[in-house]
Amino acid sequence: MSFSLPERVTLKGPNFIREVFERGVGVEGFISFGIGNPAPEAIPVEVIEKAFDEVVHSNPMSLLQYGPMQGDAKLAELTLERLVKTHKMNPEGQGLIISNGAGQLLGLVPITVLEPGDEVYMDEFTFTSAINSVRNMGGKAVGIKTDEHGMIPSELEKAAQSGKGKYIYLIPNFQNPTGITMPLERRKEIYAIASKYDLFIYEDDPYGEIRFAGEYIPTFKSFDTENRVLYAGSYSKTLSAGLRVGFLLGPANVIEAIQALKNNTAGQMPLVTQKVVANVLDTIDYDAHLENVRKVYKTKCEALLNAFNKFASSKVKLTQPTGGMFAWMTMPAEVNCDEFFEACMDRNVGIIKCGAFAADGAGEGHAFRLSYTVPTVEEITKGMEILGGLTKEFCGE
Known part of the structure; x- marks a missing residue:
């Protein structure tokens, strides 16, 4: 056939x-x-080995059955706590998804929100999977010109005037592939354009905690007064890529829709890796x-x-x-x-x-x-x- x-x-x-x-x-x-x-x-490696040993031996049956679709409750609690305390995000009215790495979210978000012909605005050179996931849904991955500070606001506004835009995809910290970090003033300009054209912002931040020079820059989500930012993060770059554990924080109604689609297409992710990450976060000095x-x-x-x-x-x-x-x-x-x-x-x-x-x-x-x-x-x-x-x-x- x-x-x-x-x-x-x-x-x-x-x-x-x-x-x-x-x-x-x-x-x-x-x-x-x-x-x-x-x-x-x-x-x-040794910390993760110890966590696996403790998790497997403490209650093996809890790992060998189906678990909650929304992910491990302890991991979600620890993740949200860090987002609030370290990154000053407001949890009111927000939902959190535990995902199979941040990469799974790149597929789930466009499947949930895009119609064929919708436009997604992103840096002209950006993460390959973000581009392809939009194209796979019949959307247009519109490349916006950048400079040494990232996406150029005036170029974004030109594109947004089409009226076909749905969201802006950004890696504002240490962007893949350029390594560029967007300064706070530029972030606020981008946010203002998103507000003007009623776009939401998909803030992909897998590298954000690997800053080794310069001053911390607040995330889009930390000054999201209009509830238009989805914030994605990952433990792949800071603990282990092989564990495949990521997360998404965003407006509760949007998170519920994404979670429902995730349930129907991917089901639950392995409990053992979630519990290992939760164990590590709970037992070591993560900072x-x-x-x-x-x-x-x-x-x-x-x-x-x-x-x-x-x-x-x-x-x-x-x-x-x-x-x-x-x-x-x-x-x-x-x-x-x-x-x-x-x-x-x-x-x-x-x-x-x-x-x-x-x-x-x-x-x-x-x-x-x-x-x-x-x-x-x-x-x-x-x-x-x-x-x-x-x-x-x-x-x-």
Whole structure:
């Protein structure tokens, strides 16, 4: 039998991230700046091992039966407590979903709120899954031009005047792929436009607690006076990506609708991973753990920036992340980026072409994402020496 699939679920571009992984796997000496995994040394393995042991042995039957659809109550309580105390969010009138990582939410939100033809406004280069999840629902993932502070408000307003917009998708802290953080003044400008055109804001903040430089910037949700922000977070980047535990805070009626759809399409997520995360949050000094995570990422980011400044062409620009996992390298417009990418791969250095992150209407772009989390400091320095030398070959000194 031949299955006929609707066009909206078959629309996809080349998978540049998979290409780097597949071409680099098993290659001796290959240094990948392509994979956005957490740093292995930042994962608290012993703490998680202990939590698994305690959770499994304390009440094994509670893990082996169906659990509450809305997620583990203790985990929800601890998560909400942190959002209120640390991030100054107002819980009144809000609901909370525990999800299978923040990634599951990228699919659930558009399925719940979008009609075919609706527009979602996002940075012109942003997280691939956010783009595809909108396209899969027949929506348009409209790329909005950005500058060194993130999405440009005037460009957003131009797009919103179509009257077809439903929401704005943003990663305001240490954005993937650029590493840019949006300042508070810009956030308030974006919020004002959302209010003017009655858009809601999907604030995706998986990297927000990995700030290793600069001052904390309040979340959109913390000054959400009009109840128009959905705030998504994750324990994947701070504890373990493999546990797949995320959460979404938002207006209770919207959360109820998303939860109902989640119940009907995905059911409950595994209780064991939720209870492990709850155990960890309840038994360790989580803020002290985060400080250790930040130190790891700061050291690696500084190694990347120092090596870039030492080895790269002066004509190539690199963002200066103050947290998170990524930096964005922009080449001169005349450089053939496909040839540069192949030259890097031939020298066993993996980077990701900007096309992997291009929303609808994004320019061609002459940039690459560099992730500094997985390689060691020594590998970062060696890889950047190779990459830097190639930038001089292609761009000049």
